[in-house]
Amino acid sequence: MMNRFTGYLGQAVFYAFAAALAGYFATRPVYRQVPADQAQIKLMIKHGGVRVEDCRKLTTQELSKLPTTARRPIDCSRERSPVTVLLSIDGEPIYQAELQPTGLSKDGPSKAYEKFLVPAGRHLVEVRLRDDVRDQDYKYEGRLDADLKPWQNLAVEFDAERGGFHFR
Amino acid sequence: MQKYTAPLRVLFDAAERLLSRFFPPEWNPLLNLGALGFFFYWIITASGIYVYIFFDTGVWQAYASVEYMTNDQWYAAGFMRSFHRYASDGLVIVMLLHMLREFSLGRFRGIRWFSWITGIPVLLFVYVAGITGYWLVWDKLAQYVAIVSTEWLDHLPFFGQSVAGNFLSPTSLESRFFTLMIFMHIAVPLIALIVLWLHLQRVTKPRINPPRGLAIGTGLSLFVLSAVYPAVSQAPANLAEVPGSVGLDWFYLGAYPLLENLSGPATWTSAVVALLVVAAIPWLPPMKKPAAAVVDLANCNGCSRCLNDCPYNAITMQMRSDGRPFEGEAVVDPDMCVACGICAGSCPTSTPFRRMSDLVPGIDLPDRTIADIRADVHAEAERLSGDVRIMVFGCKNAEVAATVRSNSVGVVSLNCTGQLPPSFIDYVISRRLAEGVVIAGCSENACYNRLGTKWTTARIEGSRDPFLRASVPRERLKTVWAGRLGARMLRAQITTFDAVLSALGPYRTRHQRVAAKTTREAADDE
Structure with a gap:
């Protein structure tokens, strides 16, 4: 000391x-999280695909074999179709995925949460979604001609109840 | 395990030694890390309560309310915000250092597993509290923290709905989320406090308040930092933009760039594995438990000195079980005993002067008995030669005593300096087994067994029972709290002490001194 x-x-x-x-x-x-000349596109999807098998009306004979408390006239399988998504920028696909339904019985919604960096500037953003294994075409489509500023965040959200894709 | 802790231990020792040049031992910040943690915790609590008065939890109001504090009421709420912020940084710094230091000292093995394990959730809770705190300001940094945190949480399969989805765009955010955050920001530190209470359960007399000098210095530095460089918000959060560039608090958010850029499964796996490894450290590999202290009822009078001195709550007193006319008897809990021997050092029956019976104290360590220590003293004394012989009682945890052994310096190893009954000093000097005694232990305030250094000093000073007899010449006794890196210091002190003892000459009792004086006076008269 x-x-x-x-x-x-x-x-x-x-x-x-x-x-x-x-x-x-x-x-x-x-x-620096994102370079100063880049913008971000954020895609979020939570959507339950169409059931893999169509619902079927049970016959009277089939219903009579069931316990009285379980006699539902319609029989539906639980498994849902995977949801196929395609996101393109200026015609170039940057994300394509077949989103499997969640849940042990594959009866939950398919989910996606993805982020993409793109150069700031004008871009044509196109996004498509198919939710039925029996379909070949995309059922939902969204398109936006966006002038993205540096560090702008463009949210692309899917909401089937509100008609499909929304750009925010 | 020691080979892994050694490099860290050398670093801490060097830092302690550097700081000890400016700080008195009781003020050394590195020796008060736990107490400093509590100090910061109380500052955070007090400043947090004040700041909360002005804080608005609405998503659109939060930022404005913090700006009001920072700009309009900078002298009070703004200052408190800075205090809150920097004390939080201080807390996480001292907690991490505390953990690393205990690791470097090997203070996580044996019964200390409990303190180690309970410390881990405290660290996690402090991080959660800090991160939610940054979230509440709702500036660019908060936005970054919110998005990276929730995206990381979304990798877990527990959440039905994406938590990060709440921060997708400006319209997706609700004030309800902020209410949850403020609840967590208050509740989590309270839970941490409860776990902290558990953390201290297996030690006696824990230091939870820093000494006044250190508290003043730390408080002043926080004050000056808050005044010179007040905490301010970054630009307001805007979910329509990416928080492209943010000023991170690296103490809390240092891992965020990794969370953001590495894959979720990789970061979660790394985090869980790291946590499991840290939690398993006390048992890697399993430690051979030293034999616990044993009570010998025939020599125990239930004086409870061992109870008062035990640093680990390993001793209790219970009703006498052998019918002897004493109130109680000491009982050792072997699970709590670290075999430091401090109890044996405190026992009044641990006196080497005993002749009528074998040297069996009321409480003793089976692996290092008081009788063994006396036998070692005799063996070393027989070996010594020269006009000035010195007997060093060295703590085995300080590890430096053995380096000074020579023809004139004997070394007797102790489990802790607190294991040495003061009567041994008297014994060595009065029986002329050596001209002087040196006690070499851990650095002051840094005793491996927490209280050994403190009790030894108090016993010698005569302020804690058992006392070193007042008649023992203190000039023939030297305590050197050299620590583990203090070999050079110990050698230097012994050289100086040797010169002092040489000048003093051989030890003489008071009666011999009086008799010699009388003889000398008689000779002068003639």
Whole structure:
């Protein structure tokens, strides 16, 4: 231990150093998440595909074999179709996926949450969705001619109840 | 395990030694990391309560309310916000250092597994509290934190609905989410406090308040930092834009760029594996448990000195079971005992002067008995030669005593300096087994067994029972709290001490000194 004055001086230097360290790393160095000339497209889908098998009306004979409490006139399989999605920018596909239904019995919704960086500027954003294994064509389509600013976030959300794709 | 902790231990030792040049031992920040953690916690709580008065939890109002505090009421709420922010950084820094230091010292093995394990959730809770705190400001940084956190959580299969979906666009966000965040920001630290209470359960007399000097210094540095570089918000959050460039708090959010850029399964797997490894450390590999202290009822009078001195709550007193006319008897819980021997050092029957019976104290360590220590003293004394002989009692955790062994310096190893009954010092000097005694232990305030250094000092000073007899010449005793890196310091102190002892000459009792003086005076008269 040094003399008292030197000791206090050393302590002050330590506290100043610790405070400077805490103050600096509390905000710096700045982290650049996205380059300054890029914009982002965020795609979010949560949609249950059409059932793999059509519902079937049970015959009277079939119904009579069931317990009285389980006599539903319509029999539907649980499994849903996978949802196929295609996202293109300026005609170039940047995302294509067959989203499997969730759940052990594959009866839950198919989900997607994806982010894409694109150069800022004017782009034609097209997105298509098919939700029935029996279909060859896309049932839903969305299209936007967007002038994306640097760091702009364009959200593309699918909501079947509201008619399909929404750009926000 | 020691080979893995050694490099870290050298670093901490060097840092402690550097700081000890400016700080008195009781103020050394590295020796008060746990207490500093509590200090920061209370500052965060007090400043947080004040800031909460002005905070609005609505999604559109949160940012404005924080801006009001920072700009319009900078002198009070703004200042408190800075205090809150920097104390939070301080908390996470001292917690991480505390964990690393305990790891470097091997203080996670044996019964210390409990403190180690309970420390892990505290660290996690502090991180959760800090992250939700950043979220609440709802600026660009908050937006970044919210999106990366929720996207990471979405990799778990527990959430039916995407949590990150709440931050998809400006219209998807609701104030309800902020209510949840403020609840977490308040509830999680409270839960952490409960776990902290558990964390301290297996130690006695935990230091939860830093010494006044350290508290003043730390508080002042927080004050100055808050004044010079106040915490401010970044640009307001806007979900229509990407928070492209953010000033991260690297103490809390250092892992966020990794979470963002690596795959979810990879980061989750790494995090879980890391957590499991940290949690398993106390048992990697399983430690051979040292034999716990044993009570010998024939020599125990139930004085409870061992109970008062045990650093780990391993001793309790219970009703006498052998019918002898004493109130109680000491009982050792073997699961809690680390075999430091401090109890044996406190036992009044641990005196090497005993002749009438075998040297069996009321409480003793089977693997390192007081009788063994006395036998070692005799063996070393027989070996020593020269006019000035020094007997060093060295703590085995400080590891430096063995380096000074020579023809004139004997070394007796202890499990902890607190294991040494003060009567041994008296014994060595009065029986002329050596001209002087050195006690070499861990650095001050950094005792491996928490209280050994403290109790030894108090016993020598005569402020804690059992006392070192007042008649023992203190000039023939030296304590060197050299720590693990203090071999050079110990050698230097022994050289100086050797010169002092040389000047003092051979030890003489008070009666011998009086008799010699009388003889000298008589000779002068003639």
